[in-house]
Amino acid sequence: MREYYEKVIFGYQKLDAALSKEKSAKCILLLLSLSFGILILLLNIIYPLYADDWGYTFITGSELTQKITSFSDILNSQYQHYFLHGGRTIVHIIAESLLLLKGYWTDIINSMAYVLFAYIIYKISNLNKRANPSLFFFINILIWFFQPAFAQTILWITGSANYLWGTLIIISFLYFFCQSFIKQDNNNSIYKCIVFVLFGIIAGWTNENTAIGMIILIGILMIYLKHTQKKIPVWMLFGLTGAIIGFIIMIAAPGNYLRYENVIEGNKLLQQSKVKFYFSRLLPVIGDFYKFALPLVMIYSLTLVTYIYFDKKRNTRIIYLSLCFCLAGLMADLAMVTSPEFPPRAWFGIITFFIIAIGIIYANLKTDHIYISVIKTLLIFFASIYFILSYQRGFKDLYAINKIFEKREQIINRQPNKTEFDFVTQESINPQTGFPMIDEIPSKPNHWINMFYLRYHNIKSFKIESDK
Template sequence: MKINYKKISPIISILVIAAAVFLMYKLNVLTTFRSDDFNYHYSFADGTRISSFMEVVKSQAAHYKVMNGRIPAHFLMQFFTIYGKPVFNVVNTIVYIFFILLVLYMIKKSWKVNPLTFMTMFVVMWFYLPAFGSTVLWMDGSFNYLWTTVICLLVFLPYRNPKLFDYKVNQFIFPIVGLIAGWCSETTSAGIVFFQFWFILYWMYKKRPHVIPYIITMLTSFAGYCLMTFAPGQMQRLDRVSGGEIPILKNMYHFIVTMGTRYYIEIFVFILLISISIFLNRNRELNYLAVLFFMTAVLAACTLIMAGIQNINERTYFGIETLIVIAMGILIKNIFEDQLSTFQKMNLAYVIILVPLFLINYRATYVDVRRTHNEYTKREAYIEELKSKGEKELNLKAINSTNDHSPYYLTPDLSPNPNHWQNVTKSKYYDVDKINKIN
């Protein structure tokens, strides 16, 4: 009996996505509160525990003045503290799968799921995304990096598929999304404004009609970026991290060295792919789009360095590396567009090679995240035991990890200084006077 692969492909796609959902959900469930999660349970307006939507609004109004301008991410963070970690685990898993689908849509302009392509992208993102545990699993980190990147990618939809602006409702929806996206991230949000500007210039050069909705969306994105950048809390934070002085030439040199050191392989591969695509006379607009995505990543990477921030946290590169993957993916698809069978064979080869490596790495990550979860659970039981005895000063062991996919990787859980914010926020959360680190 001959198997009709076209008929069973949707079933395989559903099974593949279901497996991805299961694997991500398991890690989300085992990921504990850490770092800023404790702090964001409380209002920045009056210090009380967040329990309603309006309290979140008041808290974020105060947050805007004293912390930073990334209101969409932190609004979501405080909103989800009302409903708890179990609800977040489900929603965050869905958001990550949607993130993979959005990246694939940016590459191939289709929502149709090819199981091999989905598996390839799922594994590539597992290995390539920076600080995976801190950007995808950690609650506050996922809002600041995963969720905001998804919002920014949503803004690209009408640029990738102009037919979306044929629907008049989208001419109102996307400017709003653009405003929120511009308000999301110091890096990726700057990139999307750059992307929109050059895309619009290209369309005007080509004398394409209906440019106005794109211009409006770009302007709202820029307005959102200004709201974030010039927030009182953001300006204070920038003064602290930059020391009040921004030597442009020195920072430009630092930027070139950083990009060359970190992304020399990606730069080489991109130049090779774009050269092949041009040599084979592939679709010029797709080549332009790939270049635009890659240059958007470069500009996004430049933003913080040019602002005077020398030491950049690994997770800051999440949106940047997502844009690089999209640029590379567009070129690969463009090169092999008329050789679909070859493209599928390539996908199959990648799956055969990468999936076993992924499963080995996933197992190591799962074991480590389960270990930190168990340590966290035991510590909470120990805290409750001490509190029941009337103890108000606790001596606790910090939870650490050397696994680069763990939320605890390279990030402190407790400080040797009991007056450090890591200890102070946990003291408030557990209703004790002081927490000391003993390891």
């Protein structure tokens, strides 16, 4: 029995060594990238335009009368948006550009953004390391299972522009800081400073709470560098300055204050005292942290303990960098205390920071130890099965919703006079899982989703009539 066990272990180690070779690992990594890219593309194709998507096909401020037909229209729309609605100009330019493209091009580009997003997380986690396919696999698994609004932030066009694309810009910016931090690189140039101040402005001008996490992360990296080496790279200072400028431009948008006034009108506690309101928001924010982030914190803690236990020559910079991402996630979470609402999709950047923290430690685990190697293989096996089952359920649910939306499109397109068409239907969407995160279009004509749907399709009315 012992001989048989030793043969199995020897065979496993031999196979693991063969798959771990650089050439094999790169091939597997490419195959995984293509596989996840195709799976996300299939979901993108069947995810319908919904809610804000319909509204963002019109120039902001035109009262849903002027459709966007060119990039100059997008710039005009976002100029108006900045003064009327909010300051996320960069991501809304992306949203309106994707909506202008339409069709399969939008689906393909959005899917490529997802693969690039996962790859940048992988690159930050795997700095100065050989190709690590299992790391890339687990990153995608963590994104799938732990992003609380996966469909809303990765498949829905407006949501993906705000969260997937916005966070992609932020972590792409952070990659260079992390690379310099680990490599202890101090190269400076005027060109590099100019590039990073501009890059920083764009990164800071994307998403409020994620940008706060980014700025804090850069700040604490620079504090560490200040205490361990003589000079902080000048381009880092320019990059941080740019990020702060971009963030200020975003939050200073007059549209933010117009929306804030509307919130105050409907919130008595906020009218009485802002301090009391912020304290009242603290418990819900902490509660959501336990709900959405605590499982990742536990995974991170377990991974960190394993790393410290098995690697006696552990790299303190690796541990510090991972803790910085944890702190960035925590600060991005606490920043939502100032917001009157905290929808699950707003967790996207926070969860991303924690996934990166886990990835950094996992990438540095000593997988040549047999116990860690076997556990890794078992996790890949069971995670794959669970992912396939979960994906199948989500795809089936989303496909059924897509068919109803397509059927409605066909009915509308057959009308000889759309502007006089009163659309009444008894068929409503009925999601079987929480994956699609698509609600039925309200029948109330004054509801904003109903209004967007009517103007987008240029019809008179839309109503769901219950089948009695």
